[in-house]
Amino acid sequence: MIFYPPDGRIPPMTPQGQKRAAEAIERRKRVGRWDMAESNDLDDRCLMMLGSGPPMLNTGYNNNYRIVQAPGYVMILVEMIHDARIIPVDGRSHVSPQIRQWMGDARGHWEGETLVVETTNFNGKNPLRDSSENMRVIERFTRVSDDTIRYTFTIEDESTWVRPWSAELPMKKTVGPIFEHACHEGNYGLYNTLAGARLEEKKAAEGAAKKK
Known part of the structure; x- marks a missing residue:
């Protein structure tokens, strides 16, 4: 639930954001979705999904998370895509601004009973609504009860x-292991999709040649 802005x-x-979003739409129009791996969404390529975060x-x-303190x-x-977010809480600084990462560079600290995590240094390819590399999360x-964490x-x-803008959602404790996430069955879904597209193109070309 979005609680800020108040509306x-x-x-x-x-x-600038509108221009970037419009350019992304035009790029998708110019290139067929099955032309190459890079023309597919990040989730189809098993690189990143919204559940991975941040946020x-x-x-x-696949909305489960396992939090481990050391x-x-x-x-x-993160169950989705089976990512692991490693967050230092020892006071170290962020890495160089020249280093950009899919999930950014996270640094944490404690404010009383609340863990605060600041993430910067994104690579500009985060799937969050056309966000940029300048995003800061x-x-x-x-922990508000034995079985609930308030996540904002x-x-x-x-x-x-x-x-x-800010949002909040509850994280409820559950019982049971988190199994490894297989993005595609056997992780060969995208390969087979592209191979099928090439086969269709070959058949179309052969059909066109026969009509000449």
Whole structure:
């Protein structure tokens, strides 16, 4: 649930953000979805999905997380795509701005009973609504009962939205292991899709040649 802005809506995009979103749509129009691996969405390529985060959002399935604390670190194992977020909480600085990563560079600290995680240094390919490499995500994890963590996040991205926005959702404790996520059965779905597209192109070319 979005609680800021007060109207509960994601703020309008900046002109720069609108331009970037429009360019992305045009690129998808120019290139067929099955022309190459790179013309497919990140989730079809098994690289990243919205559930991976940050921010960590509910999807249609695989919404489980395992949080592990160790000296100097917090690790969040994400069921979706089976990512592992390694978050230092020892006070170290972020890596160089020249280093850009799919899930950004996370640094955590404690504010009382709340774990605060700041993530920067994104590579500009995060699947969150055409966000940019300048996005900054601040997450807060607060255990409010034995079986519930209140998870809130704030998105700051002046290259994309006219103002920051924040949302909140509960994380409920569950019992049982998290099994490894197989993006495609056997992880060969995209290969077979592209191979099928090439076969269709070959058949079409052969059919056109016979008509000449």
